[in-house]
Amino acid sequence: MLTGIHVAFIGGDARQLEVIKRCIQLDASVTLIGFDNLESIFTGATKRPLSCDVLRDVDALILPVVGTDDDGYVESIFCSKPLRLLEEHAASLQKHCVVYTGMAKPYLRQLLAASQITLVELLDRDxxxxxxxxxxxxxxxxxxxxxxxxxxxxxxxxxxxxxxxxxxxxxxxxxxxxxxxxxxxxxxxxxxxxxxxxxxxxxxxxxxxxxxxxxxxxxxxxxxxxxxxxxxxxxxxxxxxxxxxxxxxxxxxxxxxxxxxxxxxGLPGIVAPKTAGKIMAQTLSRLIAEQTITRGSQHE
Incomplete structure (x- = not known):
């Protein structure tokens, strides 16, 4: 279970919907950023704009499979406004926050490294x-x-x-x-x-x-x-x-x-977004739970 864990999503495609469902099912507190045009309403999730205030108490931040482009823009099929992850956003994250994405470009790696935020690239995992x-x-x-x-x-x-x-x-x-x-x-x-x-x-x-x-x-x-x-x-x-x-x-x-x-x-997200999303959801929910256990043991 992810009870008491704040998970925020920034942008993404249909694969993210399966991950969102899984996090809600596991009792996480879920914030959706860049989902303004999403028609389906997730009970237990809150839509918010991208801001430093929203990110300050996030425990796990989930980005799309390609985290950002070379200029920090985050792709989202559910939002008509551009989403750009900036240095001030990374600086507002708590040090224990972990950012998850499929694969990261140098912009995202450098941005998070400067604020000493842990980055996990899922597609690096076997x-x-x-x-x-x-x-x-x-x-x-x-x-x-x-x-x-x-x-x-x-x-x-x-x-x-x-x-x-x-x-x-x-x-x-x-x-x-x-x-x-x-x-x-x-x-x-x-x-x-x-x-x-x-x-x-x-x-x-x-x-x-x-x-x-x-x-x-x-x-x-x-x-x-x-x-x-x-x-x-x-x-x-x-x-x-x-x-x-x-x-x-x-x-x-x-x-x-x-x-x-x-x-x-990116064929998984094109030909089988539901299956691809479930693959991501299964792994992400396990990693976030492990992250929580590790953090708890460090505070004991």
Missing amino acids: DVAIYNSIPTVEGALMMAIQHTDITIHGSQAIVLGLGRTGMSMARALHALGARVKVGARRQEHLARIYEMGLTPFHFSELKQQVTNADFIFNTVPHLVLTAEVIAQMPQTAFILDLASKPGGTDFRYAEKRGIKALLAP
Whole structure:
């Protein structure tokens, strides 16, 4: 239970609604900032404007999956006015307050560090990232089917990266009957790909491996699908970049070659916001409860 804990939400999308419901269910005191246009009314939650006074007694502050942009603006689909997190807001938070977000840009990290406020990035956690890979893979398969005229079964599919999403993507493609090759750099990843019954290759071989690819799914968040690599692909290839912006693809050159290439970050919130929200809610409620226990033990 979160009885006696003040949880504030600033902005967000449909995923936040599941987290709000969970916090109310666990008896937290909930403040909603940037939810002016939200039609559904949560009993037990209070809508307030963004101000230092509102933030002064907050125990846990929950931001959207991408906390702020490079200038401190917080995205909210439920508010028509811009929300900007400033130095004065961070300074008004109590030292025990913990700020939770999916991933933080340097602006947010520096802002909170200056006020010695703890920041937790949920997408850095293995459990959240693995759970999130499920709707990511489902959304990726949906987009691949929508944008091509061949079946995944029997296709030549390449997955780049064997992280949490890459592994789930490779398994799903294999289960659907694709001939799957997976590119990685680390020897233990290449060994794991082999153990999974897939075809491993090192990134240094990428140009040679893409010559007959039907689908390329990239999960690596830096430029790997360069112009030199894309030049070796058949024009019918379809690239789906699942890495965070700006992705790992030279989209300009792909377009020049007539190869369809799409950047698709944040698929869980697009294709399955309710499921993605429940994943966040489950983890956040546990972390906030643990934060409360830790704080209580420090005061004893």
